[in-house]
Amino acid sequence: MIVIFWISLFIVFYTFFGYGIFLYLLVKLRILLKGKRVLQTTNDDHLPTVTLIVAAYNEEAFILEKIANTLSLKYPEDKLSFLFVTDGSDDRTPEIISNYEKIKLLHQPQRNGKIAAIHRAMETVTTEIVVFTDANTVLNDDAILNICRHYYDRSAGAVSGEKRVSIQDLSDATAGEGFYWKYESKLKTWDSELYTVVGAAGELFSVRTELYDPIPPDSILDDFMISMLIAKKGYRIVYEPMAYAIEGGSENIQEELKRKIRIAAGGIQSIVRLGSILNPFSNFILSFQYISHRVLRWTITPFLLDVVFLVNGLILFYPHSALYNVLFASQVIFYLFALAGWALEKKHLRIKALFIPYYFCMMNYAVIAGIVRYIQGNQSAIWEKSKRK
Numbered sequence: 001m002i003v004i005f006w007i008s009l010f011i012v013f014y015t016f017f018g019y020g021i022f023l024y025l026l027v028k029l030r031i032l033l034k035g036k037r038v039l040q041t042t043n044d045d046h047l048p049t050v051t052l053i054v055a056a057y058n059e060e061a062f063i064l065e066k067i068a069n070t071l072s073l074k075y076p077e078d079k080l081s082f083l084f085v086t087d088g089s090d091d092r093t094p095e096i097i098s099n100y101e102k103i104k105l106l107h108q109p110q111r112n113g114k115i116a117a118i119h120r121a122m123e124t125v126t127t128e129i130v131v132f133t134d135a136n137t138v139l140n141d142d143a144i145l146n147i148c149r150h151y152y153d154r155s156a157g158a159v160s161g162e163k164r165v166s167i168q169d170l171s172d173a174t175a176g177e178g179f180y181w182k183y184e185s186k187l188k189t190w191d192s193e194l195y196t197v198v199g200a201a202g203e204l205f206s207v208r209t210e211l212y213d214p215i216p217p218d219s220i221l222d223d224f225m226i227s228m229l230i231a232k233k234g235y236r237i238v239y240e241p242m243a244y245a246i247e248g249g250s251e252n253i254q255e256e257l258k259r260k261i262r263i264a265a266g267g268i269q270s271i272v273r274l275g276s277i278l279n280p281f282s283n284f285i286l287s288f289q290y291i292s293h294r295v296l297r298w299t300i301t302p303f304l305l306d307v308v309f310l311v312n313g314l315i316l317f318y319p320h321s322a323l324y325n326v327l328f329a330s331q332v333i334f335y336l337f338a339l340a341g342w343a344l345e346k347k348h349l350r351i352k353a354l355f356i357p358y359y360f361c362m363m364n365y366a367v368i369a370g371i372v373r374y375i376q377g378n379q380s381a382i383w384e385k386s387k388r389k
Contacts, residue, residue, distance in 0.1 A: 001311055001315060002315065004307065004311055005307075005308065005311045005312060005315060008304040008307045008311065009308050009327075011296065011300065011301060012301055012304050012305055014292070014296070016301075019187075019292040019293060020183075020186070023187065023190045023191065023194060023292075024190055026194055027190045027194050030193070030194060036193070037192075039149060039150065039153075040149075040152040040153060044079075047075070047076060047079055047145075047148055047149070048079070048129045048148055048151050049079045049081075049126075050075065050079060050080050050081070050127050050128070050129045050130070050131055050144060050206075051082075051083055051126075051129075051209075052080065052081070052082050052083065052130075052131045052144065053085065053118065053121050053125075053130060053132050053133075054066065054082075054083070054134070055084075055085050055086075055114050055117050055118060055121075055132075055134070055135065056084055056086050056097075057086065057087070057088055057093075057111070057114070058089050059089075060093050062135065063093050063096050063097065063135065066135050066137075067096075067097065067100060067103065069138045070082055070103075071100070071102060072141060073139060073144050074141050074145055075145055080144065081104065082103040082104065083103070083104045083106065083124070084097050084103055084104070084105055084106070085105075085106040085121045086105065086106070086107045087106070087109075087110065087111060087112065087120070088108075088109070088111020088117075089107070090109075094107040106121055106124070108120075112217070115217055115222040116217050118132070118222065119214050119217075122212060122214075125209055126209075127209060128151075128208065128209060129147075129148055129206055129209060130207055130209050130212065131144060131147060131206040132202065132204070132205055133203065133204045134202060134203050134204075134247070136247055137203050137204065137246060137247045138245070138246045138247075139161075139243070139244070139245055140242075140243065140244055140246075142242065143161060143204065143244065143245075144243070146161075146240050146243040147161060147204075147206050147240055147243045148206070150238045151208065155235060155236050156235065156236050157208055157211050157231070157235025157236060158205060158206060158207045158208070158211075158226075158227045158230045158231070158238070159205065159237070159238045159239075159243075160188070160197050160200035160201060160204070160205040160206075160227065160237055160239050161201070161203070161204030161205060161206075161241075161243035161244055162185050162188075162201075162204070162239075162240070162241040162244040162245070163185075163203045163245055163247070164181065164244050164245065164246045165181050165246075165248070166246055166247065166248050179359070180359065180363070185241060188239040188241075189241060191239065191289055192236075192237075192239035194285070194289070195236065195289060196231055196236040196237045196238075196289065197227075197237040198228070198231070198237070198286075198293050199221075199223070199227055199228055199294065200223050200227035201245075202222070202223030204243060204245035205227060207226065207227065207230060208230075208235075211233065212226065213226075215229065219266075219269070220263075220266030220269050220270075221263065221266035221267065221269070221270050224266070224267075224270055225270055225274075228274055228290075229274075231286055232274070232276070234283070253345060253359075253362060256359075256362070257362055257365075257366055260362070260366035260367075260370070261366045261370045261373060262370065263366075263370065264298060264366050264367040264368075264369065264370020264374075265370040265371070265373045265374040266370075267294065267297075267298035267367075267370065268298060268371055271294075271295055271298060277290050278291065297367070301367075302367040302368050303368065309328075309331050309335075312324060312327055312331065315328075316328060334357055335357070337353075337357040337358075338354075338357035338360070340354050341354035341355045341356075341357060341358030341359075342358050345358070
């Protein structure tokens, strides 16, 4: 029982904190031995040609803001094209986009899912680089410039921007979402410095057009799969935090839970389909980063949280050191804080300090629910849009 407890606790700690600490030390060692990765500067003449693709489904309420933001992006005008695909939209989204001559519109009445729309759009792309961004996000003015300067390095096969969540000062339990993405951003910065980011965020990422491979139409995490197939070929996925996409937080914790369950189901699907990356003899560093940053979170660690709590409780019935009392009491307090966060949200009382434990527990519950949904085959590849603030 003692052995099970400590192994489980170690894996839990490593997944959420230990990997970050170890990664930080590895990055410092790499910089000491090889120096910091230096971004080659280049002038406009050497910037690649780019197509910005936006998949928009019934985004009538936001599409004008998205168009204005898109057309204001800084990049040589003769090297940047815009392509919006609105397949299946039955509101005014296609009509609104069609009023802008600078934007190429692809539309068909059938809704076959985002990835089908992306594949259809990619068949028309002739530029060197393609940038994907969501319709409900706003990009910073220099986003495309900051992304494309990395492609001077031929080892870069994809470049991922940063997702930023706009959280109000008086927020609800989704405040944990903003905290989570800040932590993720730091891990991705270190991942990129060590070797590669493991997966790109669909809010803003780019790929070399020549490296793009169509993925199965039932893929749930299309952005993750597209980018990881490029990493599998031996190219790096670079992280660029100065290219960022801002979106509102989930409208409420129920909407965020719905989104997290879908991502978890997609995570299991991706692990199954990217099984060869788990082989350390193929690319050791990629496998190490992939398992540490993604696989553990999406598989055993959420279950081990329960194992740690239950086994720790059982140990208290046998002769033991005071350390186990402290560890069990700490877990009880943490989960009571999470429970208090849940109760306060129901009453619309807002104490951010309690929402982080609540969000953490919700996130791990979502993984378990997502695994169950994937096994049962109940997760569609077509996105059910989450409501945003």
